[in-house]
Amino acid sequence: MPMSRDYWEHRYQTKDMSWEKGAPSPGLVDFLAAHPELPRSSVAVPGCGTGHDVRAFAAAGFVAHGFDLAPSAIALAGEKTQAAGLAAKFTLADFLHDAPPQLFDWVFEHTLFCAIQPAEREEYVRAVLRWLKPGGQYLSVNYFITDDKDGPPWPTTRAEQLARFSPHFELVADWLPRSYPNRTGKEWLFWWRRKAV
Template sequence: MSREYWEQRYQTKDMPWEKGAPSPGLVDFLAGYCGPRQATVGVPGCGTGHDVREFARAGFEAFGFDLAPSAIPQAMAKTEAAGLKATFALADFLRDEPPQKFDWLFEHTLFCAIQPRERDEYVRAVLRWLKPGGIYLAINYVVIEGDAGPPWRTSREEQLERFGAHMTLESDWVPRSYPNRQGRERMFLWRRSR
C-alpha cells in the first residue's frame, strides 16, 4: 500500500491496530529473555512505537521506522512522555537502504499490511536491514477471515519457506495476544546465518 494510503489512515484516525500498548507476545518474550541486551533493534512499520518502547524499556538501543509521516511525531512524543530513549525515522522498509544494519529486527503487523505480492521484497528487505548472525523476531498474523486486506494472513508453512533458506528457526509458538487476536498470531524466533 502507498505512503498516501497509510498517511490517510493516520489523518482520519482509522487505526484499528493501535491498541495503546505493546504486543503482549513481545512483552512476555522480553520478560523471559536472558541473553545480551547491548544490541540494536530495528522495528519497521512501528506505528506510534509501542513495541519500540518495550525494547527500549528492556535495555536495547531501539529504532522505529514507518512509511507514514504522521506516525513519527506521535511515536516521538509518546516516547518522550514515557521518559524513554528511542530513535524514530521515516522510511520505506521495502525500498530504502537502512541507515545502519541491526542486531535484531522485530516484525509486528507489517508483513500482513503490505500487499501479498510484495512479500519477496519484504524478505530481501529483512536481509538488507539485518546483520549476518542477527535475530529476526516476528509476530505474524496467521488467522484472518477473507482476503480483503490489509491485513492479509500468512501461515507457518509460508514463513518457513520464505525465511528458512536464509535463517535458522530457533523456536516458534502461539503467543499471548491482544484480546481480539488471541490464537490468531504465531511468533517466530529466527537467527540469520553468518
C-alpha cells in the first residue's frame, strides 16, 4: 500500500522526522563545490522535506524548486528559505503521480526513492523521466541500508539502481560520497544523463 499524504503529514506534525539532519546532503554539497562549470539551470527536488538540498542548489546559483507530499514540509521549507535569505520555490505535489509544472534540467534525489513503497519504484523511474527535459540530468544520493525490512526506509543496492536507470540514462559517474556521520559508508551517489530518444 502506498505511503499516503496523511502518513507523511502525521510524521511532520508529531516531529517523527528521523531523516531530518538540519543540513543538506554532504555528498550534494561536495558535488556542487566540485562543479562550478555546470550551467546554473533548473532543478527539481522531489520529496524535499524541509528544503536543505533545495537551499544548497539555490545558494550555488541554480533555479531550485522543491516538491513534497506533506503540507507541513512545504511550510517549513518556505520559512527556512526565507530566513536564510535565499530564493527557491516550494510546491505541494505528488512526484509519482502529478504532472510537473515545467520540465527541469536536473532532478535531485535524496531519501525519496527509499521512502516510497518498493512496489512503486517503476512509477518513480517513470516520474523522473516525466519531470526531466530531454538530455536532462538525474543526480541521486541513494541510501544503501541492507537490514531494514520494515520501512520506510526500504533497502536498495547499486545493482538495482543500475538495472532500473541504465535503460533510460547514461551513467556519467558514481562514487562513495561524504555522508552524515550516521550514514557514512551507506550512501552512493549516481550522476546520470538522460539518453536521447
